[in-house]
Amino acid sequence: MSTTSESIARTARQAGNVLKTISNEERSKLLYKIHDGLKANAELIRKANILDLENAKKNGLADSLFKRLDLFKGDKFDTMLQGVKDVADLEDPVGKVKLARELDEGLTLYQITAPVGVLLVIFESRPEVIANITSLSIKSGNAAILKGGKESINTFREISDIIKRVISENEKITGIPQGAIQLIETRQDVSDLLCQDDYIDLVVPRGSNALVKQIKSSTKIPVLGHADGICSIYVDEDADLEKAERILLDAKTSYPAGCNAVETILINPKFSKWWIALESLSRKGNVVLHVTDDLKDAFFHELDKAGRMDGFIKEHTVDVNEEVDFDKEFLSLDCAVKFVSTVNEAVNHINEHSSKHTDAIITENEEHAEYFLKGIDSSGVYWNASTRFADGFRYGFGTEVGISTSKIHARGPVGLDGLVTYQYQIRGQGQIASDYIGSGGKKAFIHKDIDLSKVSL
Amino acid sequence: MSTTSESIARTARQAGNVLKTISNEERSKLLYKIHDGLKANAELIRKANILDLENAKKNGLADSLFKRLDLFKGDKFDTMLQGVKDVADLEDPVGKVKLARELDEGLTLYQITAPVGVLLVIFESRPEVIANITSLSIKSGNAAILKGGKESINTFREISDIIKRVISENEKITGIPQGAIQLIETRQDVSDLLCQDDYIDLVVPRGSNALVKQIKSSTKIPVLGHADGICSIYVDEDADLEKAERILLDAKTSYPAGCNAVETILINPKFSKWWIALESLSRKGNVVLHVTDDLKDAFFHELDKAGRMDGFIKEHTVDVNEEVDFDKEFLSLDCAVKFVSTVNEAVNHINEHSSKHTDAIITENEEHAEYFLKGIDSSGVYWNASTRFADGFRYGFGTEVGISTSKIHARGPVGLDGLVTYQYQIRGQGQIASDYIGSGGKKAFIHKDIDLSKVSL
Structure with a gap:
């Protein structure tokens, strides 16, 4: 030092x-x-x-x-x-008042x-x-x-x-x-x-x-920032094909180096058109799909059946390294892809592998969507929208200090709000704690919240 | 591990x-x-x-x-x-909605x-x-x-x-x-x-x-807690004697082992009755005052003049160890006391020595009070009230998880709010970021906040 x-x-x-x-x-x-x-x-x-x-x-x-x-x-x-x-x-x-509470007559608490x-x-x-x-x-x-x-x-x-x-x-x-x-x-x-x-x-x-x-790793001071952006999109059994195609393309290809680009795609094979969304991601977006064996077999099978299997697809479909690729931020036109059989399995995969940045579900099924929105432990959870919306400008924060993947203080895109904390003020007239119940006294607290629109300090 | x-x-x-x-x-x-x-x-x-x-x-x-x-x-x-x-x-x-914002038609952000x-x-x-x-x-x-x-x-x-x-x-x-x-x-x-x-x-x-x-000191995980409770009270030149006496007695003696008990008293000698407040703290509260040389001389001089100097006071007035005592949590009927000549000096002393728990000013001077409330960098800043009010029950939090002296996430008495964080949800209809201005598209964001009383998720 x-x-x-x-x-x-x-x-x-x-x-x-x-x-x-x-x-x-x-x-x-x-x-x-x-x-x-x-x-x-x-x-x-x-x-x-x-x-x-x-x-x-x-x-x-x-x-x-x-x-x-x-x-x-x-x-x-x-x-x-x-x-x-x-x-x-x-x-x-x-100096924004977030809470104003009358503790007793002439004794007011402000946050x-x-x-x-x-x-x-x-x-x-x-x-x-x-x-x-x-x-x-x-x-x-x-x-x-x-x-x-x-x-x-x-x-x-x-x-x-x-x-x-x-x-x-x-x-x-x-x-x-x-x-x-x-x-x-x-x-x-x-x-x-x-x-x-x-x-x-x-x-x-x-x-x-x-x-x-x-x-x-080298300080005890709190750090506001994101180390990784491993974002996932789950394509549910009740997905809409057009939404899936558009969102996957945008989330992967519009800015692959962005921390809010998608890196992992989870597919529910009960969605019969899943392979079309992947094909389109590959052909239109030039994306290399890193896929599991079972998904590769099924993908090629569907393409064969439709007479759309060719060299381009073969070149753009490679074996995923399961040990590594689902925890990887590719930052390139690459994506790890696997099957999951339920929304629950998708949530579990994401909670275990994502970097708690932003994850999305594509579905028309409200129940699945609500479960996903509740279950995912990341700073951003989206239903039928691209992960690329995770951004201070797009959230309307005016200016962006950064994006945080820590779970306390500030999460997600951080505006000026992330650079402030709060204090409690008490304005009294000489009151002492021991006059009140709980500390030997007889006075009771009022604890009446004051309408913030009526507070001016 | x-x-x-x-x-x-x-x-x-x-x-x-x-x-x-x-x-x-x-x-x-x-x-x-x-x-x-x-x-x-x-x-x-x-x-x-x-x-x-x-x-x-x-x-x-x-x-x-x-x-x-x-x-x-x-x-x-x-x-x-x-x-x-x-x-x-x-x-x-x-699941409390803290912010709801229309980003675009059918694309809504919730915090x-x-x-x-x-x-x-x-x-x-x-x-x-x-x-x-x-x-x-x-x-x-x-x-x-x-x-x-x-x-x-x-x-x-x-x-x-x-x-x-x-x-x-x-x-x-x-x-x-x-x-x-x-x-x-x-x-x-x-x-x-x-x-x-x-x-x-x-x-x-x-x-x-x-x-x-x-x-x-032994974890990278965020810690919600307080290591020290070094609370200070500044008795301003425009203090009210009765308030000063009552508040000092309550803050020091009602529960000396509490983290919200006062440990340091800063006195502005322009307040002519300052010595009466200290005398009363000592006699009524049995408090030992650890004082600086100049304060001791002035204190004894005033007591002499008033014919109130005696053995009790002598026994209860000891030399402060300036190197140590102003950074000390006595947790006993002891208190470090010194003179400061302005509210500004008091604020500087407190920001340097307090543990950012709770600090109070006693004054009838609004300007001094507002300066103190703005300048002190602690989780609690009080005007004419005892530091002992720093407590979840007294703040009306229903239940208290603990008291935090860290500056981010949760500060001061922490209720259930300290055990939650927030997430951003987006509910869309297939929107993609590259359709919008700033990412190559032409659509503009609306960014219209929705009245929270009208939001139900």
Whole structure:
């Protein structure tokens, strides 16, 4: 544990304690100032970004990664700037009254949303992310320590210098201290900070599964993130063929690298047209099906009967490795497929093998659907809809902090809500507990909930 | 990691997956059956309890602990039985719709409460607790693995045998499998189970601080509990003397061993009558004040001036150990006391030293109070009320699972709500994501929230 990391974490904690008391108006005002600062210094940022691009070229970075580094490609920079203002304009996530209860006359309990405190956010090389994370953190009243991918280090430094300067120049007006946003640069810094569980409240890794797994295994601080996205779709005996075809194609092929893409298909063979859905997934989607022996036999048999068996299908149907493939996130045009004989068997398979991300049933049978919706232990459970809907934008969260597969605090796509927690406030007039029944006194509690629309604090 | 612990955890997970699908009616019905089973077998339980009491006597257990073991003292057994029915009659914590949003025509998103899954609950020797925890777990749809203090082992075994028998006899009716409640007996079992983070979702230790600390440091599973209760009260310059006297006395002396008792008092010396509040705490409450040098001088000076300095006060005023005492949970009639010169200084002291449990301000100054309520980073922040109100019964939660000092998931006194999480359900008609804007399609999302009073699932 280095002194530096302790001092960074302590600075963040102190800034977080101040930030917690700042009004939404001031937090939003600062975001507008940050927007203006980034806009006014676009040329400095462009120079830094060109440096990163040149280094990437020298280091022979893959083309797809290279494109991500270019902050001035198309309208990316303007979109980033607009994003800062969009977050500023969101409803205040802090100070929302979630419960108001009269404990006794003049003694009222409130449950109120409050910032989590100090965030450690780790993200990859897309340079625009730093502005997004900064906005989300400040808007939600949290101090943040940021670490971006090393390929964009010059851009990150420049942007973070500008942000710090803006915060500092406006400290007297907004009250928000400079330590509210800090940039760190090395993996060693991250490792050191993961030990600062006295100061840091939540780690948000946005990046590869390997990164998330490694972080989860090396810290006691709660981690908001998803290590795997092993999503399943169960095609029930009472499925509608058209829905099955469309949903499977969308869920597998529209963005195979997405964490909400389907990786496992469970087929109930009592659905007589099941093989058509698979055939269509393969032919239209170019998907390779990793299938069990019994399913392969039945699949080929049906295709033979229909006179539709050919080389393409043979090439796109391979033997599944049952030990591995049902726990695998392919992230490619591959899919593990097997038969299950009931919705119950499907639920059991999914609860054992899925990563608790998002799973769907395709059926017209309400009873089966309700059982599936109740039985699946994942953050998202869908009936007749593609798993690809698991996304903050699609859920209407305005902005997405990440997707969580942990079971407590925040689950699924996480908006600003995931960056706040709550506190209980009591406002009294000098009341003491020992006056009440249960602690030696005679007064009874009223415990009368107050209509939240009538509460203003 | 022993095979036994893995098999216990796996059994619990499977039972939890089933329990998740069981209706509130069946869960409550089972609790009534458990009530009946315990009542009918009172004599068996009494015999086991007598065995524990005899062993305790042999082992020379302290009198106060001995009393806690006696399940048939007064109406304790009947209260325990009534508690099972009371939990059965609570509102269903599972399946509550917290958000309903039309994403598009015929495509609806719901956020719905769901059981956490598998709980590992560790508690001390009070024999009645096992029935309470069993009720809370089943009511909230969670499977539970229970470990009680060894002094009540015979009583726990008997009660858990009866519970298992009742669950098993009613499995065909209620659908709840026997694995829903399992008892483990040794500390080794606990250590082994703390490694089963694939199967166990939440650890709830109810017991000594040492126990909670040890568990927190030895598991990756989230822990719901409080290691320390270092609560502070700040007596502001605009405090009301009578309120200060009453609240300090109640918060320190009504139950000094409670985690919500005050341990640190911060005094603003601009409040001219501060010394009277301390004098009264000492004389009426027999409290030993651990004070800083400057406070001692001022305190004695004021008492001298008023002609009220005497041996009692001298005996009850000792030098504080500044390095240690402001981070200490005395759990006795002792209190650390110092001066702070502003509400801001008080907030900073508390955010640095308190255990984020419950802290209070005594003041008639609204501005100071609002600043304190906003600035303090603890689960409970009170204005003119005793910290002793931090309690599930007093908050009106019906029943208390525990008190949490962690900052995410559940904070403060935790009722049944702390044993549930949420899931997102989507109910669609075959919609796919790539039809929508942002994923290559042209359809726009509606994102229209539905009035929850009109939602029935």
